Amino acid sequence: MKITNKKTEHSQAFMTIEMEPAEVEESLEQAYQRLVTQADIPGFRKGKAPRPILERHVGRGYLLENALDVLIPQAYKKALKEQEIEAIAQPRIEVTQTEPVVFKAIVPLKPTVKLGDYHRLKIKPPSTEKVTKDQIDTIIGELRHRHANWEPVDRPAGFDDFVIIDAKSTAEGKTLAHQKNLAYQLRRDSTLPVPGFVEQLVGMQRDEAKEFKLQVPSDYSQSDLAGKEISFEVKVSDINKETRPKLDNQFAGTVDPKFKTLAALRQNIETGLKQHAEEYATQKFEEKIIEATVGMSKVEFPEILVEAEIDQVLSQRFSQSQNQEEELESYLKSINKTHEEFHQGLHDLSTKRITQSLVLSKVAEEEKIEVSNAEIDTEIDTEIENMTDNTRSENKEATKKILSTLQNREAIKNRVLTQKTLQRLGEIAKGATKTKAAKKKEEKKK
Numbered sequence: 001m002k003i004t005n006k007k008t009e010h011s012q013a014f015m016t017i018e019m020e021p022a023e024v025e026e027s028l029e030q031a032y033q034r035l036v037t038q039a040d041i042p043g044f045r046k047g048k049a050p051r052p053i054l055e056r057h058v059g060r061g062y063l064l065e066n067a068l069d070v071l072i073p074q075a076y077k078k079a080l081k082e083q084e085i086e087a088i089a090q091p092r093i094e095v096t097q098t099e100p101v102v103f104k105a106i107v108p109l110k111p112t113v114k115l116g117d118y119h120r121l122k123i124k125p126p127s128t129e130k131v132t133k134d135q136i137d138t139i140i141g142e143l144r145h146r147h148a149n150w151e152p153v154d155r156p157a158g159f160d161d162f163v164i165i166d167a168k169s170t171a172e173g174k175t176l177a178h179q180k181n182l183a184y185q186l187r188r189d190s191t192l193p194v195p196g197f198v199e200q201l202v203g204m205q206r207d208e209a210k211e212f213k214l215q216v217p218s219d220y221s222q223s224d225l226a227g228k229e230i231s232f233e234v235k236v237s238d239i240n241k242e243t244r245p246k247l248d249n250q251f252a253g254t255v256d257p258k259f260k261t262l263a264a265l266r267q268n269i270e271t272g273l274k275q276h277a278e279e280y281a282t283q284k285f286e287e288k289i290i291e292a293t294v295g296m297s298k299v300e301f302p303e304i305l306v307e308a309e310i311d312q313v314l315s316q317r318f319s320q321s322q323n324q325e326e327e328l329e330s331y332l333k334s335i336n337k338t339h340e341e342f343h344q345g346l347h348d349l350s351t352k353r354i355t356q357s358l359v360l361s362k363v364a365e366e367e368k369i370e371v372s373n374a375e376i377d378t379e380i381d382t383e384i385e386n387m388t389d390n391t392r393s394e395n396k397e398a399t400k401k402i403l404s405t406l407q408n409r410e411a412i413k414n415r416v417l418t419q420k421t422l423q424r425l426g427e428i429a430k431g432a433t434k435t436k437a438a439k440k441k442e443e444k445k446k
Contacts (some may be wrong), residue, residue, distance in 0.1 A: 003079045011300045013085050016096075017075055024101050031067035049229070064098060076105055086110060089304050104402065108302035115363040117295025123288050123429040128281045131273040139269050143255055144244040153241045156203045159188045163201060164238035169193065171230045189432040194220070194230060201234065209235040223336045289425045294359050301354060309350035310343070357418075364421045371416045379412050380404060 001016040011015050032054060041057050055063055072093060080087060084267045085107055092106040150162055157163050162185050169176040177193070190198050196214045204210060220226040245251045252265040259265040318327045332342055363369075380403045384396050402408065 001075055001078065003082060004084075005083050008109070008299075010411045011111050011302045012385075013083070013109055015079060015083070015085075015105045015107065017079055017103055017105065019071065019075060019101040021100060024067070027067040027071040028063060030061055030070065035063065035066060068095065068101065072103055073100075075103075081106070088302070092304075108304045111301035111305070111358050113298065113358050114298040115362055116298075116357070117292070117364065118293050118296065118363065118425065119428055120293055121289065121425065121429040122431065123285070123292060123314070125285045125426075125430065126281050128274075129277045130250075131270050131277065135267055135273055136269050139273075140247070140266070144251070145242065147251070147254055148242045149246045150240040151243050153239055154206070155239070156205055156237060156387045157186060157201055158240045158241075159186050159202060160200075160242060161186050162240040162242070163204075163236050164240075165201070166235045166237065168233040171225070171228045175226075175232065177320070194225060197232070200225050200232070201236070204234075206239055208234055221334065221336060223333055248275070262374055285426065285429075286422050289422060290356050290360070291430055292429075293363065293425060294355055297359050297362075299355050299358055301358060306347060306350045307355050309354055310346045313346055313350065360421050363425065364417055367421070367424055369417065369420050369424060371413045371420065375416055376409050376412050379416055380409075 001020060001023060004016040006014045006016060008014070011021075014024075029051075032051045035058060036051075036054050037048055039049065039054060039057060040046070041049045041053060044053065048368060049057070072095070076091065076093065079085075086106045086109065088110050091108065091110045093103055095103045097103070151162075164181060165182050165183055165184055166180045167184075168178045184201075186198050186201055188198070194214055194216050200210065200212050200214070211231070211233050213229055216225045216228050216230060220229040245254065247262065249261045251260045255265060259268065289409040314328075318331075332339065335342075380400060384400055387396055387399065403412070
């Protein structure tokens with residue numbers, strides 16, 4: 001066996017392996033011994049047909065393929081040992097010729113991360129946005145809308161009314177939809193089913209029928225409708241207006257019995273908005289930290305990690321079912337993207353995720369940041385405590401068992417490790433602490 005280790009780049013080793021004729025012949029003989037016991041060859045009992053007869057019966061190509069299925073993995077394993085290469089996953093193998101047998105192997109290697117001088121990070125945390133009265137009023141308005149009553153009215157339909165309609169739509173002689181007793185709210189900013197539809201219904205009376213046409217913009221998000229002229233037949237059978245509850249202490253109790261006064265409800269909303277603003281500011285700060293740390297680091301990893309991350313993203317986004325391909329096709333239509341564009345977007349996203357994860361893991365290693373079993377237990381208990389109060393205790397216990405499995409504990413450990421690493425980098429960026437690596441440098445200077 002001749003091994004040529006051509007190059008190593010992007011954490012991948014590129015090898016070309018040429019098999020000796022004797023090695024191939026030995027593997028062919030072994031393949032013959034396996035196949036002859038399975039083949040039904042006229043005139044011979046199973047296992048008794050000579051090799052030339054078997055080759056004519058199954059074809060030499062099939063015999064060689066069977067031989068290489070065993071020979072190549074063995075040769076690859078031997079080549080790794082001889083070249084002292086440590087693979088982290090299965091290789092990509094391509095047989096380039098069979099006389100003699102030559103195959104190429106692209107071997108995924110352990111990622112390499114060279115951190116920059118991250119202890120010099122200096123990033124000012126963004127200020128937390130103040131909560132305004134208008135923001136609180138907006139949420140109060142949404143809550144009133146959620147608890148509103150709908151009452152029939154004897155007047156033309158207006159914006160924000162709920163109407164009951166029969167609607168039929170056609171384009172290019174084909175029926176697109178035909179719905180009866182459809183509840184539809186006349187929202188001023190709505191573009192569904194197509195832009196302009198809401199405006200056509202405003203002003204219609206109960207029991208009034210109307211026919212109209214709408215030209216769909218060429219850049220409309222639903223590519224199957226973009227640029228088409230659609231004909232509509234609509235009949236309004238009922239018009240309802242929203243009657244919102246009075247803004248008082250009783251309304252606060254309707255939202256949640258724990259609120260005895262409207263002031264208590266507003267205070268709770270303000271507290272929630274402040275918490276959200278603080279979390280958003282922290283998120284933006286951490287994003288800047290990660291971007292800066294990654295920007296000063298050099299990272300290499302094999303493409304196979306990106307492919308695995310893409311598979312994970314797809315499995316999370318689309319159900320693992322027979323309709324998965326249909327779900328993907330439907331989604332691509334809704335976002336107006338091709339398979340190639342979508343895959344490239346996933347490739348870029350996955351590459352970014354892996355790069356960030358590797359850099360943060362290296363920082364954690366340098367700073368000797370660890371996560372104890374007690375911290376994992378605390379995180380699990382916190383998740384259980386955050387479940388709603390009316391969740392039955394047996395459901396909480398079942399959830400705890402699920403979270404306590406080895407796989408989930410490892411996932412929680414990684415999440416906590418990332419949080420602690422970002423916290424350490426945040427302290428460094430604010431100038432609140434020195435890294436262990438920086439302290440070591442200072443000690444050496446002394």
